[in-house]
Amino acid sequence: MKKSVTVFRGDGIGPELVESVLKILEAAEAPLEYEIFDVGEAEWQKNGELIPQQAYDSFEKTRVLLKSPITTPIGKGFRSLNVTLRKKYDLYANIRPVCSNAAVKTPFSNVDIVIFRENTEGLYIGMEEKVDEDTVHAIKLVTRAASEKIIRSAFEYARENGRRKVTCVHKANILKQSDGMFLGIFRDIAAEYPDIQSDDKIIDNTCMQLVMNPNQFDVMVMQNLYGDILSDLCSGLIGGLGLVPSANIGADYAMFEAVHGSAPDIAGKNLANPTAFLWSACMMLEYMGEETCAKKIRGAVNRVLSEGSILTRDLHGTASTTEYTEAIIQALGRAE
Ligand code: ATP
Helix, strand or coil: CCEEEEEECCCCCHHHHHHHHHHHHHHCCCCEEEEEECCCHHHHHHHCCCCCHHHHHHHHHHCEEEECCCCCCCCCCCCCHHHHHHHHCCCCEEEEEEECCCCCCCCCCCCEEEEEEECCCEHHHCCEEEEECCEEEECCECCHHHHHHHHHHHHHHHHHCCCCEEEEEECCCCCCCHHHHHHHHHHHHHCCCCCCEEEEEEHHHHHHHHHHCHHHCCEEEECHHHHHHHHHHHHHHHCCHHHCEEEEECCCCEEEEECCCCCHHHCCCCCCCCHHHHHHHHHHHHHCCCHHHHHHHHHHHHHHHHHCCCCEHHHCCCECHHHHHHHHHHHHCCCC
């Protein structure tokens, strides 16, 4: 029997990515059926709604969402829909695996890091207050409950996936209470997992260490803003944003999306790399217990990447999104 998932088409390169990934899922015979909705800026301009009620209703029924990027206006306009969805459905764990691919040449090989980003608080609660014309306060919220949940999920993941170490990234030297509490909770929870090594690093030092010796890192756990920034940094280590997927997991709902944004500079040009979104769909299949199908797709992507003749422009190739999609579909039919 087919399982239902909700799909949000989003802005910018979103519709192209959805088209590509649904074609590949269909070719891989993923046992899924899709409830597809247009959401985001374009939908807002057309119908005055960012996310139509039917789209929310669908997600509340299927509880699994494959979401392509949505544009967030900079410095003005509506609150980030990504942030809204993560908060509304308490998708507290943002899990971002960053893994080198032998076919994509970068200064480092064997980068294999999984970032656990707290997803519901920190500076992303969007509480800003104008004190006077020249002064603004922004509130960074850190709670024991949310900190415990993300830190514990990082350790549980490490144990379940045979990972050796969890690193806490923070700025507790300056933010002694907020980050200090996060670090204290990390140390308490680490003591419950003697089988997993643990350490901690200050965010600025972490950035330097990541670009000099990324192989020292394994699972990393951090607050919301640090996770946002380090994810992009880490994606650069393995060849760019077109390659990093993510899962946003809560107790009742799960949402899967690429780490990158809506890339308006290449939207509608058939240039986008759909790999990050496709790998997000693979994480979704694994979450839904469809590991065999996910493995088949991952194998096909790796074959196309390692053959290296049909690559998108961000990976220094010349293929369009549709040519790359077609190559993956062809590779699905070929033996390992
Ligand atoms: P957001 O603020 O929504 O997270 P961002 O500032 O991280 O977005 P992106 O939209 O992710 O910005 O784009 C950053 C750069 O990476 C752009 O030049 C864009 O073209 C490129 N990029 C992002 N995603 C892809 C992709 N899937 N394929 C190719 N290039 C991409």
